[in-house]
Amino acid sequence: MKIEPAERLSHLPVYLFDDLDNQKAAAISKGIDVIDLGVGDPDRPTPDYIIDVLCEKARDDRYHHYPSFKGLPEYRNAVSGWYKRRFNVDLDPNTEILSLIGSKIGVALLPFALCNPGDVVLIPNPCYTAYRPGITLAGARIAEMPLLEKNGFMPDLSSIPSDVARSAKLMLLNHPGNPTAALASEKFFREVVDFARQYNIAVSHDAPYSEATYDGEVALSFLQTPGAKEVGVEFHSCSKVFNMPGWRCAYCSGNSTIISALGKVRSNIDMGQFEPVQLAAAAALNGSMDHPRKMAAMYQERRDALCGGLDELGWKVIWPKATFFVWTRVPTEMSSGEFAKALLEKAGVLISPGSAFGSLGEGYIRIALTVEVDRIREAVDRIRKAGFVY
Numbered sequence: 001m002k003i004e005p006a007e008r009l010s011h012l013p014v015y016l017f018d019d020l021d022n023q024k025a026a027a028i029s030k031g032i033d034v035i036d037l038g039v040g041d042p043d044r045p046t047p048d049y050i051i052d053v054l055c056e057k058a059r060d061d062r063y064h065h066y067p068s069f070k071g072l073p074e075y076r077n078a079v080s081g082w083y084k085r086r087f088n089v090d091l092d093p094n095t096e097i098l099s100l101i102g103s104k105i106g107v108a109l110l111p112f113a114l115c116n117p118g119d120v121v122l123i124p125n126p127c128y129t130a131y132r133p134g135i136t137l138a139g140a141r142i143a144e145m146p147l148l149e150k151n152g153f154m155p156d157l158s159s160i161p162s163d164v165a166r167s168a169k170l171m172l173l174n175h176p177g178n179p180t181a182a183l184a185s186e187k188f189f190r191e192v193v194d195f196a197r198q199y200n201i202a203v204s205h206d207a208p209y210s211e212a213t214y215d216g217e218v219a220l221s222f223l224q225t226p227g228a229k230e231v232g233v234e235f236h237s238c239s240k241v242f243n244m245p246g247w248r249c250a251y252c253s254g255n256s257t258i259i260s261a262l263g264k265v266r267s268n269i270d271m272g273q274f275e276p277v278q279l280a281a282a283a284a285l286n287g288s289m290d291h292p293r294k295m296a297a298m299y300q301e302r303r304d305a306l307c308g309g310l311d312e313l314g315w316k317v318i319w320p321k322a323t324f325f326v327w328t329r330v331p332t333e334m335s336s337g338e339f340a341k342a343l344l345e346k347a348g349v350l351i352s353p354g355s356a357f358g359s360l361g362e363g364y365i366r367i368a369l370t371v372e373v374d375r376i377r378e379a380v381d382r383i384r385k386a387g388f389v390y
């Protein structure tokens with residue numbers, strides 16, 4: 001018997017990190033000690049005060065049943081409390097917050113909740129790799145908003161042709177951005193609300209890096225913008241804020257119609273998050289924000305070591321003000337893929353080629369700040385010794 005995967009799979013790209021994992025495994029098998037600056041996976045462990053809650057609650061058999069897909073009230077109340085304290089945004093925990101087993105699945109399922117086949121979804125180019133597959137699988141069409149260096153890697157709404165805007169059903173945004181690290185201003189978010197109202201487009205803002213900001217920057221929530229709740233939702237996650245990527249704990253907040261539509265898709269597909277995980281995440285959200293602040297200071301120190309070190313090698317790096325990523329030009333004539341390959345082979349340093357995030361990522365590379373500062377210094381030293389000096 002021959003098993004033929006569905007035709008729709010042929011439209012999906014190879015998952016970037018599978019490719020990076022393969023390259024890493026091949027380098028390791030050749031005896032190279034790889035410094036992995038590829039994936040944006042927080043390297044420090046989840047803090048003990050969060051793990052303790054999980055351990056205690058996991059022993060309580062009341063939580064061993066199927067969870068509700070909406071999320072425990074304790075969890076949704078904690079999200080609502082955090083949004084109020086952090087952003088001064090009021091959210092009704094019953095109608096305006098949905099728990100998710102990771103924001104990745106949330107952003108991927110959103111087109112299923114809002115788009116009919118053929119509808120247009122506006123997405124940034126380059127962008128987080130999970131945006132395109134959900135749109136493609138839902139049968140919707142992609143229209144790109146270029147993120148250009150000359151615009152500070154922000155979408156230029158005025159350059160979206162009006163026929164494209166008229167046919168768009170949904171716009172995906174992400175600030176601070178992966179991979180570009182761009183931070184959105186209040187003015188930009190106001191323009192988004194106006195644009196969304198003018199063309200009747202739902203907005204999704206993905207904000208998992210809101211707490212990883214440097215140099216005194218403070219990231220805004222889209223939901224702080226007047227009218228935002230009328231047009232859209234925001235995805236947020238415990239993965240990056242509390243070093244909990246493996247726990248799969250996230251949420252979507254904002255417009256109740258969108259929340260309910262996304263909830264309907266989810267309730268038919270997954271069973272929700274293990275409740276002790278939700279209670280541990282609730283403790284994190286209700287607790288002090290010292291941990292995320294310490295992590296931001298740590299990433300800033302790593303950024304300084306990496307960007308300062310590479311600038312000494314003549315790279316002319318763009319220093320990010322947020323996220324765990326340095327998004328900068330390939331410092332030589334090579335393509336981003338060739339350069340990433342050469343860096344791995346000659347220096348044992350793994351980075352992501354910008355082309356993996358969209359066609360306009362070509363010419364750029366993404367370097368993750370997810371190893372200790374000593375290892376970052378070692379990476380710079382190896383890069384220098386391997387001759388990547390300009």
Ligand SMILES: Cc1ncc(COP(=O)(O)O)c(C=O)c1O
Binds near residue numbers: 206237245249
């Ligand atoms: C922009 C963006 N959104 C969402 C996610 C996924 O986060 P989660 O762990 O909540 O699925 C990531 C992870 O790298 C990301 O970079």
